[in-house]
Amino acid sequence: MTVPPGLPLHERIRSDFEQRILAGDLAPGDRLPTEQAVMQVYGCSRMTVNKALSALATAGLIDRRKKAGTFVARPRVHSMVLDVPDIAAQVRERGQSYAYRSIRRRTRPAGEGEDEEALLAGKGSLIEIDGLHMADGKALCIEFRLVSALAVPALAEADFATDPPGTWLLRHVPWTEAETRISAVAATRQEAEWLGVAAGVSCLCVERRTWRGAERITTVRQLFLGEAYDMVARFGPAQSALS
Amino acid sequence: MTVPPGLPLHERIRSDFEQRILAGDLAPGDRLPTEQAVMQVYGCSRMTVNKALSALATAGLIDRRKKAGTFVARPRVHSMVLDVPDIAAQVRERGQSYAYRSIRRRTRPAGEGEDEEALLAGKGSLIEIDGLHMADGKALCIEFRLVSALAVPALAEADFATDPPGTWLLRHVPWTEAETRISAVAATRQEAEWLGVAAGVSCLCVERRTWRGAERITTVRQLFLGEAYDMVARFGPAQSALS
DNA sequence: CAGTGGTCTAGACCACTGA
């Protein structure tokens, strides 16, 4: 009864079990009461209980099996929520000035036989956009981007004075799927020169491919100065699905 | 009617709208039919429609506002699902042999005044576990770990012959929250020596802090040889909540 | 075969909020 009364009943039930699980009061493998039992405890209908427990099952906190019952799930290791930062916003948040500086922008045919480029271009050509993300006038990240000209016809008239290409694309070509690969590389001489550091400096390399439905939109390779940048991933057992 | 009949109705409704959204047939900002309208189309009760659309709202594909209606959401940029790899499993998947090689294992008091260590140790001491992840006898990753002795008393008797410390901890001390920080660093001379490479080589640095409820469990810093390793993050608009 | 969760109905009252 110390619970805020504004909360819907199904959320209160969900939250109650969630807390008992997170506190370790209910350990992995433990059996939860049946829906019938929970109904009686909360004095509500079965649908309300089902809604609460289904949410926990979707979130991966519990496993439900017919006849057997409901059990606290083993924690899953393999997925975390990764915050993908908006570079411009993040730079400004730190109180620095942000700027995008273009290195190259041109349209060209896809390389012959190169699967990756051909896949991206479809039956059209490629738009190549390379540039630097600057923080307080200093290079923070160098970015090499390829965009399918067919998929994004409006790009020809795009101006990156206000928004860098990534932000522009997000605003104009909503994507549905993306794949990001993260690794560490040493900057090549050319890359280091653009970044204003010595060749061989360690960089965080982010490669991202983006789709809209089945259609490939863009491929980008970003090299961040390793010390100046990092990414944070958080995990609460699929909390994102709950709140 | 070409739909597999085995699918529950609410999932079919959800899937129908999901596909129309992902295909771009319904664009961000577009309004979906009201629950009343969907009821009539599918010839079902409102609860069934509500279950389908609520799932899409939870997944972030649609926004629902009273009186105004239901709308296709703008794609969110800021969260992706990061696959956190189980190093041992991943090495074996590549057909290589996996081994964990201990470098150091000892119990010591927390450093004085060091907030991070003190926080982790609580009122107890720290267990320090450093080691190498080996693939086919070659070092792939060096790992520096601190564990709260209070939080994990069973660790004293743990044997890492079969499972490396990370896997052991996961099996024995289910965590509820973790925070991962990813960056690129150059290996120090000492680190490079353990890894069997030249000093200054670029490494992917993964730092993770793990909680169980409010209690800190472990802190780990892993240095992967950048070329030998990468991480993949995928995004479908919170698909994880759906499937 | 009996207990459990999965699904669905046909209603109801309400809070919110845009017209």
Add this chain to the structure above:
DNA sequence: CAGTGGTCTAGACCACTGA
């Protein structure tokens, strides 16, 4: 104030699966 989604009920039938 009227339309919309949020929540909840008191039932029902069913599929699954462990005893």
